[in-house]
Amino acid sequence: MTRSYFGTDGIRGRANTVITPELALKVGQAAGLVFRRGDHRNRVIIGKDTRLSGYMIETAMIAGFTSVGIDVLQLGPMPTPAVAMLTRSMRCDMGVMISASHNPYEDNGIKLFGPDGYKLSDEVERQIEELIDGDLALRLASASDLGRAKRIDSVHARYVEFAKRTLPRDVDFDGMRVVVDCANGAGYRVAPEALWELGAEVISLGVEPDGTNINRDVGSTSPEALIRKVHEVRADVGIALDGDADRVIIVDEKGQVVDGDQLMAVIGRSWQEAELLSKPAIVATIMSNLGLEKYLSGIGLGLERTAVGDRYVLEHMRRNGYNVGGEQSGHIILSDYATTGDGLLSALQILSVVQRAGRPVSEVCRAFEPFPQVLKNYRYARGAAPSAESVDAIVDAARDRLGKNGRLVVRPSGTEPVIRVMGEGDNLDVVTQVVDDVIAEIGKIGRAAA
CATH class of the missing domain: 3.40.120.10 (Alpha-D-Glucose-1,6-Bisphosphate, subunit A, domain 3)
Structure with missing residues (x-):
């Protein structure tokens, strides 16, 4: 089943274009419903990085979680691993990190953790996606069961x-x-x-x-x-x-x-x-x-x-x-x-x-002498990626040129419309030429398919 929202590391995209308040609200509601269990007050902690859009997304997610009866603990700016650790340490039902990692500030993202502090499985992410696309209005908490939100100030120490x-x-x-x-x-x-x-x-x-x-x-x-x-x-x-x-x-x-x-x-x-x-x-x-x-x-x-x-x-x-x-x-x-x-x-x-x-x-920290490694990208128009079968034939021929002391890895990016080509071997000139040739051949296929 193709996923609509989650990528390889949560949900990520341009703030207020892909990651909108509406989406953040629905993610909070859907995730809250999936992790609402037992007869105790369910709790979620939310951390974020320092992007301007974090305020907008955090506020929308708080509204989503509290609307389905989940209490929210706000951590403010905290590292992703700290959010994962604190989810377990504070006995929360789930954790949220609002961040787009190494991307520029215009992007943002939502990473979710289960009560064990681990990122969610594909199966749980699919459950959340189904709820996002469903009628969440039918699952909202009653006025007396709404969640509460408060900021926690001691977590940095x-x-x-x-x-x-x-x-x-x-x-x-x-x-x-x-x-x-x-x-x-x-x-x-x-x-x-x-x-x-x-x-x-x-x-x-x-x-x-x-x-x-x-x-x-x-x-x-x-x-x-x-x-x-x-x-x-x-x-x-x-x-x-x-x-x-x-x-x-x-x-x-x-x-x-x-x-x-x-x-x-x-x-x-x-x-x-x-x-x-x-x-x-x-x-x-x-x-x-x-x-x-x-x-x-x-x-x-x-x-x-x-x-x-x-x-x-x-x-x-x-x-x-x-x-x-x-x-x-x-x-x-x-x-x-x-x-x-x-x-x-x-x-x-x-x-x-x-x-x-x-x-x-x-x-x-210079434990070994690295083999020469060359990484280049072929960028294509969204929705127009060359087929895997056509690329495989090019890769098989190129690998033979690198020999037994070389490697060639060709893979589509999980976050942007590019194909990454990495070559490695004991001769930098040969590796560079092989990578350039593979990029050129993939480009021919891409242009022919466009």
Whole structure:
């Protein structure tokens, strides 16, 4: 069954065009009806990032939830992983995060969590969609059963304390100069505070949100400002979060970016040595570098690959009992502590490894030499994507050119009308040529079909 509203990570689109007050109201009503159970007062918590449209969407969702008898607890700006954690900790029936992650401020989105703090299954999302398209007016609560709403002000300290407790008590960052870039997003308060409480000297960037500057020239998708600041203040390390703080990248003392693959390698080895891995492997996506796979194999660990998307990584981890996984983009999932990617927790793990090693980040976090990797996009008109069958024939021929030490991944984006082509191998010139040729062939098919 084709889904009308939910994508690979909740509902996302242009604010007040796709994500309208009417839709937000209906999502609140429909989700509230699905999770209204038992004879207790049902409760939902709502967090958001710093986008201007968050006020509009939050207010509409509050109206939706209360109209079907659900009480609402408002958290204000909070990271996505904090909302997931607090949903469980505060014994709520569900959680909501209003965010479009790393997208520009004009976009927004709605992410939903069940009472266990995990994102919803496809089946539950389909139930919510059916109700959105149904007659919700027939399911509204009576005047005496309407829900109530109130703001909770103490949750920032609760999340900071939770983050600190993921490290051993004898670990601190005394003497470490850290630049943290919070993308003018949801982590702008909690991330600097947690690092400071752990003893680091903290220099903050992207901590002045104004409703429209989230992810603008800052954050994990725009690390240039962080690199400049690391050089300027001679920091030991730079940390960049995205808009909802569920992903992280690291910048070493030389200004070199460390991606999620390297971070997973560092955490995987550290947890292996501490005997913390539940199984001798970690989980990543088809986009992770072949160098990561070979590195892990060399230290006796496997790499399980999934489709792109942190929800698929997490599903594989839960189904098969793994406790470390993530994406090259910096979504790192440490399931002993969190039910989703958590940029702050991942950064704390990396900093603790660096502190114990007594060596610079450039040495600790360069676990392997990555294979040359080229990623390019073919953009098509909406509704006019080339057929999978026509693309498969092109891909099969291109893979032969890369040989046994190469990989080619061609996939449609789950969030925009593009086909992503990623090539990887031991010869950059060959990889680049193969990717360009595949893009050109897909373009011919697309133009012929238009």
